[in-house]
Amino acid sequence: MKLRVFVTLKPGVLDPQGEAIRHALSALGFEGVNGVRQGKVIELDLTEGDTDKANEQARAMCDRLLANTVIESYRIEPA
Amino acid sequence: MKLRVFVTLKPGVLDPQGEAIRHALSALGFEGVNGVRQGKVIELDLTEGDTDKANEQARAMCDRLLANTVIESYRIEPA
Numbered sequence: 263m264k265l266r267v268f269v270t271l272k273p274g275v276l277d278p279q280g281e282a283i284r285h286a287l288s289a290l291g292f293e294g295v296n297g298v299r300q301g302k303v304i305e306l307d308l309t310e311g312d313t314d315k316a317n318e319q320a321r322a323m324c325d326r327l328l329a330n331t332v333i334e335s336y337r338i339e340p341a
Numbered sequence: 342m343k344l345r346v347f348v349t350l351k352p353g354v355l356d357p358q359g360e361a362i363r364h365a366l367s368a369l370g371f372e373g374v375n376g377v378r379q380g381k382v383i384e385l386d387l388t389e390g391d392t393d394k395a396n397e398q399a400r401a402m403c404d405r406l407l408a409n410t411v412i413e414s415y416r417i418e419p420a
Contacts, residue, residue: 268382283383283407290405292398294388301382303347304362309373319371326369328362 263308263316264341269329270301304328305341313340342387342395343420348408349380383407384420392419 271277280298287295306323310316320338329336350356359377366374385402389395399417408415 270382270384280383286406287402292402294398295385296388297384297386299384299386301384303349303380303382304359305349305376305378305380306374307376307378309375319373323366323371327365 263311263313265306265308265316265320266339266341267304267306267320267324267328268301268337268339269304269324269334270336271299272333272335275333301334302328342390342392344385344387344395344399345418345420346383346385346399346403346407347380347416347418348383348403348413349415350378351412351414354412380413381407 277299279300283300284295284298287298306320308316308319310319317338324336324338325331356378358379362379363374363377366377385399387395387398389398396417403415403417404410
């Protein structure tokens with residue numbers, strides 16, 4: 263089963279990468295960019311076929327490795 | 342208007358980050374992980390209110406900065 267994990271910074275957490283992109287865009291002449299936030303999208307191809315079990319595995323992977331749950335939140339959806 | 346840009350490696354392009362995650366997951370004891378692919382999700386907060394124009398701006402930003410279109414493809418959707 264394929265699952266897609268979205269890992270994004272929690273609201274209020276400073277996003278230096280997003281800021282760097284915003285500056286780069288304005289340096290390239292793009293106007294009207296109020297804000298940029300960057301996160302990760304991780305596609306997991308799991309052997310587990312049962313949806314609930316696969317989601318449970320993915321949550322455990324997020325909690326242990328894929329997301330820093332102090333500053334990031336994650337969302338899992340079917341790929 | 343807020344748009345979300347998904348930047349992922351094109352199929353067939355080697356994903357060293359994905360491989361590193363896969364190895365780390367198995368080192369942590371997670372079994373049944375056939376493959377991992379990592380990409381970026383970039384949330385753009387644009388002043389432009391017109392949907393078509395905002396999407397056009399986002400495409401231009403992707404082509405010039407956000408995606409390396411040689412090895413990456415991108416998808417834009419409303420945030």
